[in-house]
Amino acid sequence: MIPAILKAILFLILLLLGLLLLILFLLLFVPFCYRGDGKRVEEQLSGALRVSWLFSLLRLKLTYQERMKAELYFLCFRLYRLENEEEEARAQIADGDVREASENAQKTETAVPPASETEAIPVTEQNIAGKGTGVLSEKKNETEAALEAAEERQRKKQLREKKHRRLSKGERSPEGEPMQGKIAAVWNRLRQLYRRAETEYDFFQSERTQRFLHFLKKKLFRFLRELIPRRIAGELRFGFADPATTGQVAALAALLLPFYRDSLRIEPLFDREELSGELSFRGHLQLFVFLFGAAQVWFHRDFRYVYRHIRGRDKRQKTEGVHG
Known part of the structure; x- marks a missing residue:
């Protein structure tokens, strides 16, 4: 009994391997045939593309006339159609837009309170005093900012003058690298590029x-x-x-x-x-x-x-x- 079961399992494995090899052989050596046609007249574009394999066992048809359509057939059975999915997607998008618009309208209605619920803010001496204090503090902040900007400009001017004096005397630049060192670095870089181009x-x-x-x-x-x-x-x-x-x-x-x-x-x-x-x-x-x-x-x-x-x-x- 056991040898018969093992033989049956081995036979099924060999059968599956044979089927896989046959499918692989067909995919590699059986050509995919295609044909198509297109037309453009008065800015109107239309066309069709048909792809078949293994004596039209598997067929794909693409057509375009104002919109794209696709159909996939196996023998006489249609496995896939692109147009239906596009229509369903458009319907879902339209439903989502309508739902979102209604929700936004409801939120707008609830967010705006009626005129009877709004109350006027009384004008008192404390409010006027608070406004005056705020104006004074703003003027004080503007004066301090102007002073800080003037000090920053003076500091930058002094740094530029110091840099100019160092360069005129042939000293090192503020970064700590002499001018001759920079020229040597550029020359070395050019030599490296020349060697790479030669290689x-x-x-x-x-x-x-x-x-x-x-x-x-x-x-x-x-x-x-x-x-x-x-x-x-x-x-x-x-x-x-x-x-x-x-x-x-x-x-x-x-x-x-x-x-x-x-x-x-x-x-x-x-x-x-x-x-x-x-x-x-x-x-x-x-x-x-x-x-x-x-x-x-x-x-x-x-x-x-x-x-x-x-x-x-x-x-x-x-x-x-x-x-x-």
């Missing part, structure tokens, strides 16, 4: 650093190629208030011409300010590409060398910032 230049020009940067550039272009949609179609018209800005954006679009040569039409407008057009795109991406690329960068033979140099530089900067 950084040597590090950047070293063979190991250049080899790692070349490898990193290849991986970044691979990631970018995976992220860019496979198909892009549409037309775009843009114009800014300054024609120079329009020309700069057009130059940037010309640099990206190999990515959309036969699919996207771009028209710069130099005579008016406008942003309109239609755009549709589709593509897919695999998590395995990013995970495997990151692992290749981490285990590269020159990554540790570059990482240790950057980490040591950060530590030196922190130490200098704390201790000077």
Whole structure:
């Protein structure tokens, strides 16, 4: 009996591990497909984005037309909807505002006493005498403050004259450091900056650093190629208030011409300010590409060398910032 139970438990554990490995394998190698379209006409923006995975087993739909809507589906069942939560949040906020306004109105009514409960304060000789004493004390305080300010100005003037006499005689400054010492400190600081710049230049020009940067550039272009949609179609018209800005954006679009040569039409407008057009795109991406690329960068033979140099530089900067 006991061996049968142990076999069943072991079988369940292996089954769960197999399911986890299968799910992980599917997440890494089955691509996430996406497609979207957008339109902007007469300052009205609308668009939709759909993301699906594993033959539309899991679907996410985002739409925008005056407000954002989101829906998440698993097979034919809707698991999540953003619009309902927004409406409930708006209703709760409106109820809270109404409740807070009513409470404030009640507090205002209770805080203001009726006119029958207010009593006039009688004017007596004691009140008049108290007011006179207060005026005299205020004048006395103003006179004392003026005297203290005059004494402070005289003290500062004497300190400036004493400092000027010391500097003219070549003596030490009030901080206790000679002028020549300050110049030497500035010179030492400039020498340190020059040595650091020379060290950084040597590090950047070293063979190991250049080899790692070349490898990193290849991986970044691979990631970018995976992220860019496979198909892009549409037309775009843009114009800014300054024609120079329009020309700069057009130059940037010309640099990206190999990515959309036969699919996207771009028209710069130099005579008016406008942003309109239609755009549709589709593509897919695999998590395995990013995970495997990151692992290749981490285990590269020159990554540790570059990482240790950057980490040591950060530590030196922190130490200098704390201790000077």
